[in-house]
Amino acid sequence: MEAYNPKVVCFSCNFGWGYLNNEETLGATILNWIPVACSGKIDTHHILKAFKAGADGVLILGCPEGHCHFQDGNYQTRKKVCLIQKVLGAFGIEPERLDMEMAIDPEGKKIPQLIARMKNDLAKLGPVKRI
Amino acid sequence: MAEKPKIAIYGLGACAGCDQAIIDLNEVMLQVADAVDIVLWPLAMDFKYSRIQAMQDGEIALSILSGSVRNADHQKMAELLRKKSKIVLAMGACACFGGVSGLANFCGKEDIFNWVYRNAPTVINPTGCFPQPETDLNGYKLTLPEFFEHVFTLDQVIDVDYYLPGCPPPPELIGNAIVATLAGDLPPKGSALAPRKALCDTCPRNLRKPNRMEIRSFRRIHEVEADPDECFLAAGIICLGPATRSGCGETCIRINVPCRGCFGPVPGVMESAPKFLSTLSSLLVVERDDEIKEAIDSIDDPVGYLYRFSQPSSILGQKIAKKGLEN
Amino acid sequence: MTAKTITIDPVTRLEGHGKIEIFLNDHGDVEDAFWQVSELRGFERFCLGRPAEEMTRIAPNICGICPSAHHMAASKALDDLYDVEPTPTAILIRQLEFNAFYIEDHYIHFFFLAAPDFVAGPDADPAERNILGVIHKLGKDIGARIIDVRRKNREIIKLVFSKAPHPEGGLPGGVSRGITSEERKWIKEIADDSVAFAQFAMDMFKDLVLHNPKNLDLMLNDAYRLKTCYMSLVDENDKVSFYDGMVKVIDPDGAEILRFAPRDYIEHIGEWVELWTYIKMCHLKKIGWKGLVEGQGTSLYRVAPLARLNVASGMATPLAQKEYEQMFETLGGKPAHHTLAMHWARLICALQAAEHNQMIASDPLLTSKDIRNMNLHLKHIGVGCVEAPRGTLFHHYETDDRGLLTKVNLIVATQNNAAPISLSIKKAAKEFIRQGDIREGLLNRIEMALRAYDPCLSCATHALPGQMPMMVNIRNTDGQVIHTLGRT
Structure with a gap:
């Protein structure tokens, strides 16, 4: 049997994550990575659709508190993530499968690391037991 | 004299509330009964399954189907009526989105x-x-x-031409839908035969809504004596008005209870739950991480509000039924 | 044997939502008969985790025919759960709505389902046995009156609880909306009109049944008699009560055997599980499950209109009381076991509901603004009980400290009647099907036994539509279907 290799979809904010790096070079090395103009652009249905499409986890990378280029997009998404976490359980998706990190990483070097860390945690959870 | 158009009315996994709503057309129902030939309506009259089976494909001008699809019998009947009908109208929250019984998918x-x-x-x-x-x-x-292990919406089982949401839809909309169908005066296929606005846009409480709404904590309807003129959300009471289609006549709002979303999403939106979830989180005015958690924890059972009528049609809850039980 | 020549109807592939199976022996006589309910939705489970107060908005969806009964039982379960007494005005408003619901519900049953059998006759062409046939026969004016009284009473439901199918707004300790003085006038007119209509319907019933020897004979026929215990709510004067009261049970001879507060229902009501139907069979725990048997010693009881009149020592209103007396005089005393007399009892209950609404409409407290008692104390368990049109209805909720549901148990009216319905059908089948003679009119007579109960299957399984079970399969000794009576 093939070993369980969790799939993580990562949304990250262009203004805080990897903006000094070339998006294409970075993108070539990271699977299912979706850079967006602001973490506030990520809507609830994007996250739910990622799970629907088969993601085992969704990771959102936003700017630190008070550093949003668009006033408070990161803060709006932070609240949204907390609320979605509360809803996912009913569909058999553990809340830890959705995570948000608020920091700055101009080179984007931490992106693969954070994804790897999440995959590691997800491996312990196993595949999503969908209802 | 031209033959009267044939109409079928049938409830699948339904509660018969939609049939009652049709009876609530009252005198209009008698007029309809004169103008058309009701070939099937088990609640009100005798009928034979074999009579429908013997019909030509597309012989029925309009089939009004209510209820969700929960077992093979429902599926078989839905498939038969689809085959025999020119137009299939999914009537009520159950047929359109899965309805309250769809909560069973949880x-x-x-x-x-x-x-x-x-x-x-x-x-x-x-x-x-x-x-x-x-x-x-x-x-x-x-x-x-x-x-079945799962509750399905009607369009997960057969092709649906039009939708008439509501739990149940009000008689005026039912009457309009029947008249529009018979007159051939219809919007593009797939449309809901209901107003296009959101409930908030027609809500009488909208006048007193604050310009900038801020929710710090949530309250449940039994805990408060709600002001009959004040916006529920502004008072921290969950009301699905912003993400729900109008057309119900604001009947719940008028007796001072908040909306639970039986009319489903507004046009152009696939599903109202994610929209409402985004709305709700954006209205929350709390600062630190622990405060966010605390405020969100104060929402008891968000799932029960967000998916009250729509679990089977939701992004995460939807499934497509196996086709072709009829043959 | 002639019966064998009847081909298997393809209708059998479609089960509908409930069915009757009749088995014949080699002589073509009925050996056994079963009433099966074929669906289940599971409200008791998917409500778990929901806030208890949402039950007044979720439970009505159990059934679109009697949503008001579930709404009211839920409201009362919440009163009990939060240990709160609704204000006098709130109780009046709830009773007003509940009576209005009784009126429209009892009449939709009588005119849509029952009357066709009596107006057109049990042997009439099935195409004539429907409401349009009734209106055709009685005239358009009467049709208009039927529609009018139903509409007006449903307007009352809408006024206080939002919508007629699926009322909303019941809250622990009260209601969400009060009544104004202008509305009172309008309500009074509707109540007066409803009393007049109730008397008209009563006269019509007497014309159709009492003054028609054929129909009277049918009602008094032994095929439609079933000796069971009876259960109903009664008020403090032992009179018929819809909204509230004690649960009283009598044995087949009329002796009181139980009187208990609704919250003790678990001690007294058992639900027996059978392999062949999704519906559970209610019986009295005290006597224990004895199977599908009638007569002295049976643990089966019946609910619904006739049960109410059998159990109570009278009606709560004067005009209804007169009718009650006449009914038992005609039927030869109490308790009356004539299943078809349920129609009569149903009309008497509708009359009481209309008379009661006249009184409520004149009550000065009706228009008070004191519609809610906010003094709530969550006690984690609550039982609400009403006498629904189709019989005694129990809602039992348990919650955690936040008032989120951890346990839901429902005993619904038609479920109480499940075993007796099966028995009634068997009895009627044995009487009417002889030597393989299965003419439609005879089969309809069997259906009439079922129809009298006004069974609401949506409720019964917390499940399907409130439609009559539409399939009757008649099988020979090999189990082959030799005839199907289908309305789907």
């Missing part, structure tokens, strides 16, 4: 059976048995249909 069939037939406090079941698809009783064979 718990398994086994769990339901265990409670209903074994663990409920009034059950007397010394052998711990469950009803069986087939039973031999003193030599008599009795059968029961098995039901």
Whole structure:
């Protein structure tokens, strides 16, 4: 049997994550990575659709508190993530499968690391037991 | 004289509330009964399944189907009526989005059976048995249909032409839908035959809504004496108005209880739950991480509000039924 | 044997939502008959985790025919759960709505389902046995009156609880909306009109049944008699009560055997599980499950209109009381076991509901603004009980400290009647099907036994539509279907 290799979809904010790096070079090395103009652009249905499409986890990378280029997009998404976490359980998706990190990483070097860390945690959870 | 157009009215996994809403057309119903030939309406009149089967494909001008699809019988009937009808109208929240019974998708069939037939406090079941698809009783064979593990919306089983949401839809909209269909005066296929606005846009409380709404904590309807003129959300009471289609006549709002979303999403939106979830989180005015958690924890059972009528049609809850039971 | 020549109807592939199976022996006589309910939705489970107060908005969806009964039982379960007494005005408003619901519900049953059998006759062409046939026969004016009284009473439901199918707004300790003085006038007119209509319907019933020897004979026929215990709510004067009261049970001879507060229902009501139907069979725990048997010693009881009149020592209103007396005089005393007399009892209950609404409409407290008692104390367990049109209805909720549901148990009206319905059908089948003679009119007579109960299957399984079970399968000794009576 093939070993369980969790799939993580990562949304990250262009203004805080990897903006000094070339998006294409970075993108070539990271699977299912979706850079967006602001973490506030990520809507609830994007996250739910990622799970629907088969993601085992969704990771959102936003700017630190008070550093949003668009006033408070990161803060709006932070609240949204907390609320979605509360809803996912009913569909058999553990809340830890959705995570948000608020920091700055101009080179984007931490992106693969954070994804790897999440995959590691997800491996312990196993595949999503969908209802 | 030209033949009268044929109409079929049928409830699948339904509660008959939609049939009652049709009866609530009152005198208009009698006029409709004069103008058309009702070939099927089990609640009100006798009929034979074989009569429908013997019809030409597309012979029925309009089939009004209510209810969700929960077992093979429902699916078979839906498929038969689809075949025989020019236009299929999904009527009511159950047919359109899955309805309240769709909440059953949050718990398994086994769990339901265990409670209903074994663990409920009034059950007397010394052998711990469950009803069986087939039973031999003193030599008599009795059968029961098995039901699906999942509750489906009508359009997950057959092709649906138009939708008429609501739990149940009000008689005015039902009347309009029937008249529009018979007159051929219809919007593009797939449309809901209901207003295009959001409930908030037609809500009488909108006048007093604050310009900038801020929610710090949530309250439940039994905990407060709601002001009959104040916006529920502004008072921290969950109301699905912003993400729900208008057309109900704001009947719940007018008796001072908040909206639960039976009319489903506004046009252009696939599903109202994610929209409402985004709305709700953006209205929350709390600062630190722990405060966010605390405020969100104060929403008891968000799932029960967000998916009250729509679990089977939701992004995460939807499934497509196997086709073609009819043959 | 002639019966064998009847081909298997393809209708059998379609089960509908409930069915009757009749087995014949080699002589073509009925050996056994079963009433099966074929669906289940599981409300008791998927409500778990929901806030208890949402039950007044979720439970009505169990059934679109009698949503008001579930709404009211839920409201009362919440009163009990939060240990709160609704204000006098709130109780009046709830009773007003509940009576209005009784009126429209009883009449939709009588005119849509029952009357066709009596107006057109049990042997009439099935195409004539429907409401349009009734209106055609009785005239358009009467049709208009039927529609009018139903509409007006449903307007009352809408006024206080939002919508007629699926009322909303019941809250622990009260209601969400009060009534104004202008509305009172309008309500009074509707109540007066409803009393007049109730008397008209009563006269019509007497014309159709009492003054028609054929129909009277049918009602008094032994095929439609079933000796069971009876259960109903009664008020403090032992009179018929819809909204509230004690649960009283009598044995087949009329002796009181139980009187208990609704919250003790678990001690007294058992639900027996059978392999061949999704519906559970209610019986009295005290006597224990004895199977599908009638007569002295049976643990089966019946609910619904006739049960109410059998159990109570009278009606709560004067005009209804007169009718009650006449009914038992005609039927030869109490308790009356004539299943078809349920129609009569149903009309008497509708009359009481209309008379009661006249009184409520004149009550000065009706228009008070004191519609809610906010003094709530969550006590984690609550039982609500009403006498629904189709019989005694129990809602039992348990919650955690936040008032989120951890346990839900429902005993619904038609479920109480499940075993007796099966028995009634068997009895009627044995009487009417002889030597393989299965003419439609005879089969309809069997259906009439079922129809009298006004069974609401949506409720019964917390499940399907409130439609009559539409399939009757008649099988020979090999179990082959030799005839199907299908309305789907």
